[in-house]
Amino acid sequence: MGMGVVARATIRDVARRAGCSTATVSRVLNGVGPASEAARTRVLEAAQALGFRFNEIGRSLQAQRSRTLGVIVPTVANPVFAEAIDGIQDTARARGYQLLLACSNYDPNEELQSLSMLLAKQVDGLVMTVSNADDSAAIDAVRRAQVPFVLVFNQPCTAVPAVAVDNFAAAREVGARLLALGHGNAAFVAGRFRMSDRSRQRYDGVCAAYAQAGAPQPELLEVDYLLLDHRDTLAALLERRPETSALFCSNDMLALSAIGALREFALRVPEDLSVVGFDGIALSTAVSPRLATIATPCAAMGRTAAGRVIDGIEGILQIPAETLILPHEFRPGGSLAAARTVSPARGLPPAQRHARQTLES
Amino acid sequence: MGMGVVARATIRDVARRAGCSTATVSRVLNGVGPASEAARTRVLEAAQALGFRFNEIGRSLQAQRSRTLGVIVPTVANPVFAEAIDGIQDTARARGYQLLLACSNYDPNEELQSLSMLLAKQVDGLVMTVSNADDSAAIDAVRRAQVPFVLVFNQPCTAVPAVAVDNFAAAREVGARLLALGHGNAAFVAGRFRMSDRSRQRYDGVCAAYAQAGAPQPELLEVDYLLLDHRDTLAALLERRPETSALFCSNDMLALSAIGALREFALRVPEDLSVVGFDGIALSTAVSPRLATIATPCAAMGRTAAGRVIDGIEGILQIPAETLILPHEFRPGGSLAAARTVSPARGLPPAQRHARQTLES
DNA sequence: ATGAAAGCGCTAACAC
DNA sequence: GTGTTAGCGCTTTCAT
Numbered sequence: 076m077g078m079g080v081v082a083r084a085t086i087r088d089v090a091r092r093a094g095c096s097t098a099t100v101s102r103v104l105n106g107v108g109p110a111s112e113a114a115r116t117r118v119l120e121a122a123q124a125l126g127f128r129f130n131e132i133g134r135s136l137q138a139q140r141s142r143t144l145g146v147i148v149p150t151v152a153n154p155v156f157a158e159a160i161d162g163i164q165d166t167a168r169a170r171g172y173q174l175l176l177a178c179s180n181y182d183p184n185e186e187l188q189s190l191s192m193l194l195a196k197q198v199d200g201l202v203m204t205v206s207n208a209d210d211s212a213a214i215d216a217v218r219r220a221q222v223p224f225v226l227v228f229n230q231p232c233t234a235v236p237a238v239a240v241d242n243f244a245a246a247r248e249v250g251a252r253l254l255a256l257g258h259g260n261a262a263f264v265a266g267r268f269r270m271s272d273r274s275r276q277r278y279d280g281v282c283a284a285y286a287q288a289g290a291p292q293p294e295l296l297e298v299d300y301l302l303l304d305h306r307d308t309l310a311a312l313l314e315r316r317p318e319t320s321a322l323f324c325s326n327d328m329l330a331l332s333a334i335g336a337l338r339e340f341a342l343r344v345p346e347d348l349s350v351v352g353f354d355g356i357a358l359s360t361a362v363s364p365r366l367a368t369i370a371t372p373c374a375a376m377g378r379t380a381a382g383r384v385i386d387g388i389e390g391i392l393q394i395p396a397e398t399l400i401l402p403h404e405f406r407p408g409g410s411l412a413a414a415r416t417v418s419p420a421r422g423l424p425p426a427q428r429h430a431r432q433t434l435e436s
Numbered sequence: 437m438g439m440g441v442v443a444r445a446t447i448r449d450v451a452r453r454a455g456c457s458t459a460t461v462s463r464v465l466n467g468v469g470p471a472s473e474a475a476r477t478r479v480l481e482a483a484q485a486l487g488f489r490f491n492e493i494g495r496s497l498q499a500q501r502s503r504t505l506g507v508i509v510p511t512v513a514n515p516v517f518a519e520a521i522d523g524i525q526d527t528a529r530a531r532g533y534q535l536l537l538a539c540s541n542y543d544p545n546e547e548l549q550s551l552s553m554l555l556a557k558q559v560d561g562l563v564m565t566v567s568n569a570d571d572s573a574a575i576d577a578v579r580r581a582q583v584p585f586v587l588v589f590n591q592p593c594t595a596v597p598a599v600a601v602d603n604f605a606a607a608r609e610v611g612a613r614l615l616a617l618g619h620g621n622a623a624f625v626a627g628r629f630r631m632s633d634r635s636r637q638r639y640d641g642v643c644a645a646y647a648q649a650g651a652p653q654p655e656l657l658e659v660d661y662l663l664l665d666h667r668d669t670l671a672a673l674l675e676r677r678p679e680t681s682a683l684f685c686s687n688d689m690l691a692l693s694a695i696g697a698l699r700e701f702a703l704r705v706p707e708d709l710s711v712v713g714f715d716g717i718a719l720s721t722a723v724s725p726r727l728a729t730i731a732t733p734c735a736a737m738g739r740t741a742a743g744r745v746i747d748g749i750e751g752i753l754q755i756p757a758e759t760l761i762l763p764h765e766f767r768p769g770g771s772l773a774a775a776r777t778v779s780p781a782r783g784l785p786p787a788q789r790h791a792r793q794t795l796e797s
Numbered sequence: 798a799t800g801a802a803a804g805c806g807c808t809a810a811c812a813c
Numbered sequence: 814g815t816g817t818t819a820g821c822g823c824t825t826t827c828a829t
Binding site: 097098110111114133137138 | 807
């Protein structure tokens, strides 16, 4: 064996050195139960001298709780989940919990598998984002396990504890604003449409707005979410439907990279095409033009969800099996402007070719 | 107590149901040691019927290993760490380890405190990024604890296991390129300069290039890393040193938001000012103009570091106490161009005022 | 005030 | 091939 953990001091070592029993050590170090001043100082001294630290594994086994929260998100590479994790961390740390993190890559099987591992490790509770909150093997499993959990981002129709924003309403609002600005022809750009109920809810929302206005249903444009280069897909769309004047992207990462792709075509945002995102990640306010988007309180959602889970764990609260909707806000940005009345001359194929040559050289 | 974990089936329950001892159950379920076909099927059946899952806490206590890796990074909100975590995850999952995640917020005290918690939870090894790899209480502590660890991103001078890119060399290369393009006056923009050895190494690198060329040392511009709005700071710089023609940012997030801020001043990138980043996060290739940056293999660094740690844990390898340098690559991008020979007219104060009014209305 | 002992779930000698 | 037992580190009755 290479470099392994050297035998760390246990409570027995401390007891031996302090000349008392392990029970006394435990009482002193935990500050519970009686202990004479003499014993107290001897124990403290011994613990100090030995550099004693509790072994939380032993404690967990006996206490039947691990002070650990499981977290399952699709990926940490999308800042929206990263920001939520920061929020979860905040609350967890403040309340003395650690985070066991797993990423599912938008794959329900991996969700289930990760969940299984986390449950085996006896997490006290779970915060997770699943592919499809209304039909999730992972949710079934965590329910069977009777472990407190709260979803984040997911906005289930069924009775499941969750903290989210109102995806449908927010997207409908975006739809209304697009229409008000004259964008009768818009497209909805999504990454993992099949694997994200949020994405579908958002699409439904914008479609509802368009339907209500009698406008044509926005085309659904699915792009590879791993690849951040969407030039080909967008070029195809603009060729197919040149009247498209706005892109509503399922999340900010997508929106940002869509803007990048459009610029490669020498298309100006918002003069030639408007772009709207969803999430309100930190970077969305830092770029210029600022990204018009739905600002969601990602970190607060993480904090709230973690808080509820911990309340549930500690018996402070029976976690309600319903979605807590946190307020969203449409945040205007330079990436969204009124549609041109005349369709711009978009020399797409040549521009595209040019851009690609430039880049691939 | 609210909803707690209901008593889960233990190995004893399985044994009872299968009519054998716990030892047999353990042997069968772990696939080690002898077991008759009859026993095997009875155990499997019983386990199935009871929905038995090992309690990893019990296992860990007995085995003296947790199959858990501790991960400490400054923040998960910076995509560069998020991407590294994805890499760590990859390897960890492949080799059967879970991740216990902690964020230090660039604070050495929090590093130490997080470390302490992770060690108490008996992580088998650690992957971490510390503030200052050459003077880190956390490193001292993890060494004392004799727990295998590898740093990521940190590039220590002292003998510490690490996986990183050569920050100094990469930054010097950026410096050389800036000079070659006529940027005799550049500024280095950093977030947590005091709290990031990487940042300092990068600054030293670019300074070395400038010194060698006899050019004036790039000014160090420290900005609030939490706030992504750097307009005021940048405006002050450009007023103070209007001859500045390029910004070299300590990381891509900073670079991206710097570009955003400049656009708010109606300054064009790269016509008026060039911007170079460092890291090569996914978004840096998606924006337009593409961000010129040092592309670093963040995910690979995470994978490699995790791999080494696990090799160390499993005694496959004695982790070498030295920095493994992974290759970086300068990635050109439209954000960097030759400096203008004549200084552009930069109506800064009015532009700034205008931009801010627009945004704050 | 203190200690002995049981036991959390599991594995690994060791006996049979 | 199988069971008994001890013990991983800790807390917690229950005696004393």
